[in-house]
Amino acid sequence: MTAHQPRPTLSILIASHNHDCSRLIADLSAQCTRLKTSGGALCEIIVGDDASDNTQTLQANREACAACGVKFVEMAQNVGKANLDNLLADESAGEWLMFIDDDAEVCTDDFVAQCVKDRTLADVVCGLLITPGGGAPEGCELRYRYEHAATANRTVEARNRHPYDNFTTFNPIMSREAFDATGFDPRCTDYGFEDVLFGHEIEKQGLTIAHTNTPLVHTGIDSNASFLDKTERATATLLRLGHPLTDHVGASRVAQRLHRMGLEGLTRLALTPLLQAIRRNLLGRRPNLTLFKIYKLGYYLKLKHESKHKRH
Secondary structure, rough: OOOOOOHHHHHEEEEOOOOOOOHHHHHHHHHHHHHOOOOOOOOEEEEEOOOOOHHHHHHHHHHHHHHHOOOEOOOOOOHHHHHHHHHHHOOOOOEEEEEOOOOOEEOOOOOHHHHHHHHOOEEEEEEEEEOOOOOOOOOHHHHHHHHHHHHHHHHHHHHOOOOOOOOOOOOEEHHHHHHHHHHOOOOOOOOOOOOHHHHHHHHOOOOOEEEEEEEEOOOOOOOHHHHHHHHHHHHHHHHHOOOOOOOOOOOHHHHHHHHHHHHHHHHHHHHHHHHHHHHHHHOOOOHHHHHHHHHHHHHHHHHHHHHHHHHH
């Protein structure tokens, strides 16, 4: 940004990895242009690629950024979403920052204009995540059922009951001062939990948070195998990062209660032999969400036990 260029009100930052987000880039760019032309706020968009090895999606995003005049930053090696988001914040010039996942889809004509209005509600503002209807794509039943089961907890009223616990990196807006006071935890180099840690940190810092109905559609309904792999990687991240994260995540909180009751070892011994059978259900066409919760607990206890024995 030169001395003659006005500072953007809002920087829209998209971290991408092996995902074609060209439509998202084009839709956001068109809305930013309309807003500026009508005398509204100036917004910038920056897209970061986290060392994608899918050349087709990488090229599609490059071309979309070039066509829209959007800055495109490429990582030489994979750094993880948290670190890439931190880097994109450093690259940006806006007074306010908005992070958007690469598998989001714009579903309203005034999304950017509404975000510019929403930014003043609190230090951190989280919009609405919408899961598409129409039934699960074949082979994606687990993620689809999981997301639809979570819909009831995504109303503004439900999120505001525990506002910090419901922070999400899908579409948050925050002041630059709020981001600079926290940032995303650089230890989150693999999948999962940068959102939980950030929500905990902004609460600790005494920053305000608000939840709104400003929507984006979440199109990233992973295959059963991909979602289960992400779940297992996130469980390994949970174990590696430990406290305070373990106080905020379902499987580790249950494990802590079992430990206090003297039942952790017994539960692990009971669940470990069942994990493969549960896994087959989760990878099938009729995955059971109760079994999914049991799998996450059993997998966490198994990893925890294996980790303890590796240290001794």
